[in-house]
Amino acid sequence: MLLIFDWDGTLMDSEQKILASMRDAALSCSLEPPADAAVRNIIGLELSLAIQQLFPGESAEGVAAIRAGYVDSFVAADQQPCSLFPKVAETLAELAGRGHQLCVATGKSRKGLNRVFSHLPQAALFSASRCADETASKPDPLMLQELCDEFSVAPEAALMVGDTEYDLEMAARIGMPSVGVAYGAHEPERLRRWNPLGVVDQFDGLLAYVDRGR
The missing domain is CATH 1.10.150 (DNA polymerase; domain 1)
Known part of the structure; x- marks a missing residue:
């Protein structure tokens, strides 16, 4: 997936x-x-x-x-790197170990994402990424469409995971299922406006939705 x-x-x-x-x-x-x-x-x-x-x-x-x-x-x-949220490192490793393709779609610049990746061991788990300075900004779904095209996957067969309504809106605009996380920038009520499969309180709660979609 x-x-x-x-x-x-x-x-x-x-x-x-x-x-x-x-x-x-x-x-x-x-x-x-x-x-x-x-x-x-x-x-x-x-x-x-x-x-x-x-x-x-x-x-x-x-x-x-x-x-x-x-x-x-x-x-x-950023000379002092930010931390991953709880359960992110373990859950990403588990998902990659199960054979899922992991990608990033971010509002960061390419230079900014590369800087983070340069000191993050989990960077090796991601197969591809799109940044806002090399494609259209969220909530335009172009970055999602480009990633789907790269892996020859229909949007409805992929899954977007994000903490803002911009993430979930761009997924909804191309018919891609989504899951929101409740601990980020936007309140769960805003996320639910875009009809995600669910909104999880902790990152590893995502596993239930991935298993359901296999």
Whole structure:
């Protein structure tokens, strides 16, 4: 089975780093930092699109400056890698051991995902990935379609796992089943609007849905 995972908020606990980096970026541009709730709302989107939503009055040059400040702050903070959420490492290893194809569909840039992969042993478990700077940003389902095409799998035979409604919306838009995780950026009520198979409280709860889909 083709299993496609969001990254931040689903596999990796990076929320506090994202919140702090966006605050730093705003301050570096002499702007009022957005509320944490507003930043949580845009986690998962391509970074420039996220900044446009947080700072709707900014020019293209302003968005670029905020983006640069965010990247500088995040890369500096990322010298201390974020942790995977509980049960993620074990569950990914079990899924790969069962012969499933594991992929990533993320709002991160390719450079950002490669930086994470460079110090993460679990990176070897993933067969492919798509990042927001090399295809359309969520909730456009293009990254999911590209991954399905790469492995010659119909969307309805794959499974998307994510923590935001952007993840589950893009899956719904191409008829791909999905599972939400309750511990990420968006509340379970928002995830359920997109009719996932379920919303799990802990990552290993995913196993029941994968077994059901075999």
